[in-house]
Amino acid sequence: MSNLNQTPTANRLHIAILGKRNTGKSSLINAITAQKTAIVSEHAGTTTDPVYKAMEILPIGPVVIIDTAGIDDSGDLGGLRIGKSYEVINKTDIALIVITASGMNSYDEEIIKRLKENGTEFLIVINKIDEAAPEVELIRRLTDEGYKYALTSALKSEGISQLKDLIIKNSPKTFEQPSIVGDLIKPGDTVILVIPIDTGMPKGRLILPQVQTMRDILDSDALAYIVKERELRWALANLKQKPKMVITDSQAFMKVSADTPSDILLTSFSILFARYKGDLLKLVKGAKALKNLKPGDRVLVAEACTHHQQPDDIGRVKLPRWIRQHIEEKIEFDFYSGRDYPQNAADYKLIIHCAGCVLNRREMLNRIEAAEVKGVPIINYGVAIACIHGVLDRALMPFGEVYHEWMEN
Numbered sequence: 001m002s003n004l005n006q007t008p009t010a011n012r013l014h015i016a017i018l019g020k021r022n023t024g025k026s027s028l029i030n031a032i033t034a035q036k037t038a039i040v041s042e043h044a045g046t047t048t049d050p051v052y053k054a055m056e057i058l059p060i061g062p063v064v065i066i067d068t069a070g071i072d073d074s075g076d077l078g079g080l081r082i083g084k085s086y087e088v089i090n091k092t093d094i095a096l097i098v099i100t101a102s103g104m105n106s107y108d109e110e111i112i113k114r115l116k117e118n119g120t121e122f123l124i125v126i127n128k129i130d131e132a133a134p135e136v137e138l139i140r141r142l143t144d145e146g147y148k149y150a151l152t153s154a155l156k157s158e159g160i161s162q163l164k165d166l167i168i169k170n171s172p173k174t175f176e177q178p179s180i181v182g183d184l185i186k187p188g189d190t191v192i193l194v195i196p197i198d199t200g201m202p203k204g205r206l207i208l209p210q211v212q213t214m215r216d217i218l219d220s221d222a223l224a225y226i227v228k229e230r231e232l233r234w235a236l237a238n239l240k241q242k243p244k245m246v247i248t249d250s251q252a253f254m255k256v257s258a259d260t261p262s263d264i265l266l267t268s269f270s271i272l273f274a275r276y277k278g279d280l281l282k283l284v285k286g287a288k289a290l291k292n293l294k295p296g297d298r299v300l301v302a303e304a305c306t307h308h309q310q311p312d313d314i315g316r317v318k319l320p321r322w323i324r325q326h327i328e329e330k331i332e333f334d335f336y337s338g339r340d341y342p343q344n345a346a347d348y349k350l351i352i353h354c355a356g357c358v359l360n361r362r363e364m365l366n367r368i369e370a371a372e373v374k375g376v377p378i379i380n381y382g383v384a385i386a387c388i389h390g391v392l393d394r395a396l397m398p399f400g401e402v403y404h405e406w407m408e409n
């Protein structure tokens with residue numbers, strides 16, 4: 001978990017360094033960060049597992065740099081390492097493929113193929129130019145293919161600032177996260193945040209999505225009131241200025257919806273995060289599949305981290321209970337938690353995903369896409385809870401376009 005003084009890991013540009021062994025990947029990280037972050041040696045195969053390092057790089061800003069094992073290893077262990085290097089692509093915003101003057105071979109081609117399939121931005125870095133300048137033929141080939149490239153010497157720290165400029169210029173649009181709530185409110189607006197503290201909240205603190213929402217409200221020069229669900233009525237009765245919006249924890253949706261007059265917008269942290277992290281429209285479309293579940297259908301409940309399970313856990317206990325009570329009794333549930341996404345998505349009629357607060361946007365979008373490719377609808381907890389309790393229409397009202405799409409279909 002990230003320190004509260006720092007930019008959350010999931011909000012950092014994720015830069016992965018890929019390539020064959022011994023091309024100078026780890027050295028390049030040290031040159032970019034101007035620190036001895038990664039272990040370097042003349043032996044091929046020095047880096048064995050992906051290494052994640054969160055840091056500020058001027059002038060790029062907060063990033064996570066991912067050093068990977070070289071992709072030309074051999075033997076069983078080598079295959080495993082290569083697999084781990086490829087998995088990194090799922091969370092990569094931009095990749096640097098490090099080669100040397102000798103050019104590209106089939107391993108580099110395979111990396112490029114996978115990055116292209118995944119729609120991940122990449123740059124080619126020709127390193128060790130202090131040893132040998134790249135052949136004209138190699139440069140012509142990169143230009144013909146339309147690849148963007150940089151020439152560096154990690155050893156002598158040459159070409160590093162040009163490489164950083166190229167990274168900034170080519171950082172993908174998906175990294176520009178939509179705001180959490182800032183675009184839905186104006187300076188001076190009042191927003192009430194409803195945070196129940198008796199339903200599995202960690203002791204003595206708030207959780208990241210709540211803190212990030214507060215920060216976004218402050219950045220928007222708006223006012224935030226924080227109440228528990230029991231105090232909401234009292235707050236509404238006592239506020240001189242009618243609030244623009246109420247944002248609630250999904251678990252208190254029913255009570256909060258009943259207590260909030262219909263001329264005040266209402267949504268949940270989880271729905272705000274469905275938009276911030278992923279694609280609200282796609283996550284909402286899956287809600288139809290939830291309503292249409294039939295006896296014997298299988299549903300996957302997926303969580304991106306292995307947090308401490310509560311006795312009345314939202315994913316493992318409450319959601320299945322509500323779905324069985326309100327939609328269809330005979331549903332089979334499977335549960336999955338962790339950073340690697342299960343490969344058997346096609347076995348399910350629906351995937352219900354957590355808010356994914358530990359994932360970066362690229363990773364969440366990849367999970368949505370992976371489900372889409374297999375034709376499996378995917379929704380998140382907040383959308384599911386709102387849908388089960390019949391408040392989804394109202395909870396989507398703040399999001400004009402998504403609301404209209406949802407109501408029309």
Ligand SMILES: Nc1nc2c(ncn2[C@@H]2O[C@H](COP(=O)(O)OP(=O)(O)OP(=O)(O)O)[C@@H](O)[C@H]2O)c(=O)[nH]1
Pocket residue numbers: 020021022023024025026027028039040041042043044045046047048068069070127128129130131152153154155156
């Ligand atoms: N001459 C020269 N040598 C370099 C340069 N960059 C790295 N090296 C050397 O190349 C060797 C391998 O560097 P690493 O940074 O460990 O390479 P790597 O790609 O991380 O290697 P693996 O982790 O084994 O895949 C070391 O001896 C480095 O000192 C460079 O720009 N010029």
Ligand code: SF4
Pocket residue numbers: 303304305306307354355356357358359
């Ligand atoms: S929202 Fe998902 S990633 Fe965040 S704490 Fe809950 S289970 Fe973990």
Ligand SMILES: [Mg+2]
Pocket residue numbers: 025026027039040046047067068
């Ligand atoms: Mg290395």
